[in-house]
Amino acid sequence: MRAHPMAGDSLLAGLLLLLDLLLYSSISESGAEPPAWYIAVPLDIAVVAPLVFRRKRPLIAAYLVYVVSYAHSALDLGAAGAIALAVSLYSVLVYVGRKHGLIYAAALVIAAVAAALPRSQPDWGVQLSFSIFAIAFCWILGEFMYARRAYQRELEARLHLLETERDQAARIAVAEERGRIARELHDVVAHSVSVMVVQADGAALALQAKPDLAGRALRTISETGRGALGELRRLLDVLRNDSGDGEPRVPQPDATALGDLAERIRGAGVPVDLRLDGELSALPAGLSLGIYRIVQESLTNTLKHAGAGAHAAVRVQLTGDQVEIVVRDDGAGRARRLEQVGATGPVSAAPAPGRAPAPRLSVAGGNGVIGMRERANVYGGTLEVGPAAGGGWQVRAVLPVRLGS
Structure with a gap:
């Protein structure tokens, strides 16, 4: 019914039509005088046909059933008219809203009273009470389904919002992580390459006059390059390898390692x-x-x-x-x-009192x-x-x- 609503509604309309046709055949076999078949069969079809599109056009289908069911009920052609009215009230309440559902329910009560009062049967009150009870039952069922559908829509909206927020949080986290990785790469590469460039320049100048000094500079270049490669490998290994395999991970440097950093800079000549x-x-x-x-x-x-x-x-x-x-x-x-x-x-910091503002420095x-x-x-x-x-x-x-x- 949910996957193919019109197919399910067509099946419901066909079952109601079959029920009325069986009732019409039983009345004919009992010897009573039912309406002519060319009147009864079109009315039976007309009263159930709007149910096929009751979900796409619930108001149009409901009022078509309302109009045709009056003639269907007047000729006592079966129960399809009453069932179609109940289904129509349910459809209006669930797929349109309470306001239109209340109007349609009031129209059904008026029609039930108008159909019961002119009759002289002693049980007209019972029939009217039964009609009102059926309307009330359909109303309660429709209210339940309306609340359930509203809850489902709200739940789907919240899930969609949560998915959107999750995707946004993931994108923000990715951007922050990219920025962090870029900073770490820059710090590792810029520092090490700067030391290596300075040492290489010094080695080039001292190569002829002071070969020992040039040798120490080359060793510093080698050590700095190896250290930079080790840090880059560890950083890239974190990005590539989510498992615990591979080389043991070395903690990031902290403030206690500033002494080693100062020694490296001193070795570079500063x-x-x-x-x-x-x-x-x-x-x-x-x-x-x-x-x-x-x-x-x-x-x-x-x-x-x-x-x-x-x-x-x-x-x-x-x-x-x-x-x-x-x-x-x-x-x-x-x-x-x-x-x-x-x-x-x-x-910019404010200039000292009594002094002209210094030119802005970028x-x-x-x-x-x-x-x-x-x-x-x-x-x-x-x-x-x-x-x-x-x-x-x-x-x-x-x-x-x-x-x-």
Whole structure:
């Protein structure tokens, strides 16, 4: 019936027509005088035919049955007319609504009263009560099915909404994961390649005059390249392999590994003064990784852009509920005001009282600065990137600490 509604309704109409034709044949065999067959058979067909499209056009079908059933009932042609009226009331209530169902039910009550009052049978009251009871039963059944269909529609709408939200959440998660992977790849590749380029340039210059120094530079290049390849393999293995097979996974670096990072930068030719204040090992893993990556990217930029003879100073201080990260070098640069970068975008710091506003400085928006800004925003912190007040370049980040997260 649900898969092929018109076929099921046609079967119902055929059964009602067969019932009336059998009643008509039994009346003819009993010797009574039934209406002529050319009147009875068309009326029987006409009273059940609208049921075929009762779901597509419920109001039209219901009122066609209502009109034809009056003549069908007046000639006592069988029970198909009464059953068709009950089915029509049910169809109007379920497929159209309560308002039209109430109007149709009132029309049926009026027709039942009009058909019962003129008759002189003593049981006309019983017949009228039975008709009203049948109407009430069809109404209750229709109300039940109407509520069930409304609940089913609401349930389907909610399921569709949940599926849409699930797909959106999946797309957001994929985008966030792609951004995280891009940041990790950039941090690994940019840092290692920068060290290798600097060492290669130094080795090329010292190859003839100082072969020992060139040899140490080449060994540093080899070690840095192997380390970068190892980190890339581990990161790509996480993407390719969902099972626990393969090489053992090494934890991501954290703030406690800043000493090793400083040693690598010193080996690349940039002296680094590292100062760690506070118990950094107690920081959450994600925040600790963010601190490491910000310092790594800052030192990588120092290695690439500060110039020969530059020194770098790194200070990571845990005070109360926040971590302050300051990475500064004394490379080429002039004193200008910093540009603060927070969660809502760039906000320029106000000039000192009595001084003219400094010219606006646009901080380079490379992938490294973008990655540091995103890491700071993830933890609700701020990032300042720009020339230092006394010369050189400075990166300053302040990240809130949530130990319970």
